[in-house]
Amino acid sequence: MKRILVTGGAGFIGSNFIHYVLNNCEDVELLVNLDLLTYAGNLENLLSVQDDKRYVFVHGDIRDSKLVNEIFDKYKFDTVVHFAAESHVDRSIVEPEIFLTTNIVGSQTLLDAAKRHWNVDPDNKYSREYLPGVKYLQVSTDEVYGALGKTGMFTESTPISPNSPYSASKASADLVVRAYYQTYGMPVNITRCSNNYGPYQFPEKLIPLMLNNAQHNKPLPIYGDGMQIRDWLHVSDHCSAILTVLKKGRNGEVYNIGGNNERANIEIVRLILNELGKDESLISYVKDRPGHDRRYAIDNAKITTELGWSPAYTFQRGMHETLEWYLNNPGWVERVVSGDYLDYYSKMYSKA
Numbered sequence: 001m002k003r004i005l006v007t008g009g010a011g012f013i014g015s016n017f018i019h020y021v022l023n024n025c026e027d028v029e030l031l032v033n034l035d036l037l038t039y040a041g042n043l044e045n046l047l048s049v050q051d052d053k054r055y056v057f058v059h060g061d062i063r064d065s066k067l068v069n070e071i072f073d074k075y076k077f078d079t080v081v082h083f084a085a086e087s088h089v090d091r092s093i094v095e096p097e098i099f100l101t102t103n104i105v106g107s108q109t110l111l112d113a114a115k116r117h118w119n120v121d122p123d124n125k126y127s128r129e130y131l132p133g134v135k136y137l138q139v140s141t142d143e144v145y146g147a148l149g150k151t152g153m154f155t156e157s158t159p160i161s162p163n164s165p166y167s168a169s170k171a172s173a174d175l176v177v178r179a180y181y182q183t184y185g186m187p188v189n190i191t192r193c194s195n196n197y198g199p200y201q202f203p204e205k206l207i208p209l210m211l212n213n214a215q216h217n218k219p220l221p222i223y224g225d226g227m228q229i230r231d232w233l234h235v236s237d238h239c240s241a242i243l244t245v246l247k248k249g250r251n252g253e254v255y256n257i258g259g260n261n262e263r264a265n266i267e268i269v270r271l272i273l274n275e276l277g278k279d280e281s282l283i284s285y286v287k288d289r290p291g292h293d294r295r296y297a298i299d300n301a302k303i304t305t306e307l308g309w310s311p312a313y314t315f316q317r318g319m320h321e322t323l324e325w326y327l328n329n330p331g332w333v334e335r336v337v338s339g340d341y342l343d344y345y346s347k348m349y350s351k352a
């Protein structure tokens with residue numbers, strides 16, 4: 001793992017991953033971040049690495065096959081970590097199409113470029129031989145499994161049963177990745193992680209949204225009864241799990257990633273209010289999200305026993321540090337919410 005292509009590296013998890021890799025992986029010579037800078041992409045997340053000689057930013061679309069092939073030619077990647085996606089369930093309910101093109105066609109474009117550059121005989125459709133050490137990792141989600149009732153957990157063999165346009169697009173992409181393994185023998189892995197929290201998360205997702213609203217004494221909109229359960233993992237633990245799979249994962253395998261940390265939404269919201277010293281009267285129960293999955297829970301036995309990964313963060317420490325980060329970086333949140341950073345991009349790229 002010397003020359004990595006990270007897609008979606010200006011987003012929440014991608015930017016945390018870039019920091020994690022550049023701080024922890026001595027073998028990495030080059031890390032290229034390909035990102036379209038949609039509303040969710042923010043180069044401010046990467047200010048501290050922009051002068052790192054190993055880091056290159058490419059502004060572009062994962063669906064642009066010409067561009068993707070050009071950067072494969074130029075940078076000779078041996079590893080692809082594919083984060084780029086439309087990632088918010090609520091947006092997918094009102095605008096499904098972009099989820100399908102970005103999340104499915106974008107993945108297929110990257111897979112094709114990787115196959116062309118990594119297969120030792122790319123024009124031979126029967127060739128299943130690849131350059132040594134290459135790997136494509138698809139960053140997926142536990143949401144592809146659908147919803148659980150009060151009991152049970154998602155294992156890697158739980159049937160795919162997505163309920164939102166977002167999770168359907170991620171599930172479809174996973175099936176395309178599987179097909180490239182089965183048909184072409186491509187060295188791939190799929191990781192399916194539970195809900196992440198931590199620094200640089202766009203304030204449309206539960207934790208930063210509630211935190212921001214509470215700080216400004218705005219109502220905290222809880223869907224339905226607030227008893228939906230998510231299995232929360234600190235983003236840094238997600239990053240360490242991805243690196244573990246890159247190093248030790250068996251080709252073609254899926255690995256679930258989760259921290260055995262199930263919490264009801266209302267519990268998270270109360271915790272935030274409590275930490276900020278705000279009153280529960282800010283809680284506002286609103287009409288439920290259509291198709292809202294009741295419960296997610298990850299069985300992480302495969303990655304822990306087979307690959308030896310385990311999360312480092314307790315929820316208490318992770319939430320404490322996360323709330324502190326948001327409180328210490330009010331400018332980051334304000335610029336994201338006000339859209340100032342979008343103006344910054346349009347100025348920055350006006351010459352291109």
Ligand code: NAD
Pocket residue numbers: 007008009010011012013014034035036037038039040041042060061062063082083084085086087088102106139140141142170192193194195196197202
């Ligand atoms: P995010 O929305 O914060 O970031 C997505 C990034 O992708 C942004 O920087 C955006 O500009 C970029 N992007 C979007 N469309 C693009 C395109 N066509 N070409 C190039 N770049 C494009 O998302 P996130 O929360 O960081 O999630 C990253 C990945 O992890 C996604 O694939 C998501 O499905 C998966 N995931 C997220 C969670 C979570 O809790 N956030 C949990 C499990 C899995």
Ligand code: TYD
Pocket residue numbers: 089090195204205206207209221222223226228229230265289
């Ligand atoms: P979210 O952060 O959107 O992640 P996901 O839908 O991918 O799990 O939402 C987490 C949970 O919080 C989910 O059950 C929906 C709920 N939620 C609310 O109740 N109100 C909100 O305003 C948001 C954004 C989410």
